[in-house]
Amino acid sequence: MDGSLMTLHYDVSPTDFTRAGEASSDVKNKLKQLGVSPQVIRKVAIAMYEGEINMVIHAQGGHITVDILPTMIRMELKDVGPGIEDVERAMQAGYSTAPDNIRSLGFGAGMGLPNMKKYSDTMQIDTVLGVGTTVTMTVDL
Amino acid sequence: MTLNQLIRSDIFTLRNAGDDTERAITVPFCCDLLSIAMSRAPSGCAWVTVMANMNTLAVASLSDAACVILAEGTCFDDAALAKAKTQGIAVFETGLPVFEAALKVHDLMGQTGQA
Numbered sequence: 001m002d003g004s005l006m007t008l009h010y011d012v013s014p015t016d017f018t019r020a021g022e023a024s025s026d027v028k029n030k031l032k033q034l035g036v037s038p039q040v041i042r043k044v045a046i047a048m049y050e051g052e053i054n055m056v057i058h059a060q061g062g063h064i065t066v067d068i069l070p071t072m073i074r075m076e077l078k079d080v081g082p083g084i085e086d087v088e089r090a091m092q093a094g095y096s097t098a099p100d101n102i103r104s105l106g107f108g109a110g111m112g113l114p115n116m117k118k119y120s121d122t123m124q125i126d127t128v129l130g131v132g133t134t135v136t137m138t139v140d141l
Numbered sequence: 142m143t144l145n146q147l148i149r150s151d152i153f154t155l156r157n158a159g160d161d162t163e164r165a166i167t168v169p170f171c172c173d174l175l176s177i178a179m180s181r182a183p184s185g186c187a188w189v190t191v192m193a194n195m196n197t198l199a200v201a202s203l204s205d206a207a208c209v210i211l212a213e214g215t216c217f218d219d220a221a222l223a224k225a226k227t228q229g230i231a232v233f234e235t236g237l238p239v240f241e242a243a244l245k246v247h248d249l250m251g252q253t254g255q256a
Binding site: 119 | 173174175192194199203
């Protein structure tokens with residue numbers, strides 16, 4: 001992206017749920033090295049991790065691009081999953097379509113998208129059924 | 142209270158000391174639902190949970206918890222413990238119930254000073 005001080009790319013594995021969070025951890029560490037404030041790092045880490053988990057649960061993985069810009073962190077999470085049928089409903093806290101095996105691991109409480117919205121400063125969801133979903137979030141520096 | 146003071150209290154079984162034993166523990170925090178813990182765990186908390194899987198460590202790291210205390214006799218498997226060591230996350234185990242484990246942390250914070 002134009003004006004980006006640093007661009008990071010991550011493939012989110014579709015097969016290994018236990019590895020979910022590795023991309024977010026790496027971004028967290030890089031932001032820490034760059035001296036970004038702990039409050040901003042926490043917002044980015046939470047928003048991105050929730051997105052990463054969603055990609056594993058619902059979309060068989062995908063690709064994340066993180067741009068570190070002079071005034072913000074921009075995250076683009078792109079998958080080729082089934083798409084979100086009802087975005088408004090998916091944004092409601094407590095609504096989830098996650099299967100039981102995911103719930104038994106402590107997820108699937110319907111907090112993913114609400115958490116992403118809460119911890120980002122802007123969030124946009126572009127989704128097409130049967131084609132995929134792209135979530136773009138920014139966190140101001 | 143620092144993590145080191147919690148370690149030296151010997152209240153819980155230490156499985157990994159983490160990479161910063163001098164960091165302050167800000168508050169005990171109890172939650173087993175990782176989705177909630179991810180957004181609500183305060184930075185620097187002593188997180189008491191029975192959810193012992195690899196994702197617990199990711200949430201602990203990303204939410205910046207000071208340590209994870211596995212209650213009710215739960216424990217990480219070898220792979221998760223190895224990951225805790227790699228990532229420098231402090232991990233304790235205890236047979237105590239969640240509330241009692243958190244109360245122990247709270248009481249110790251009162252005795253040693255909050256930070």
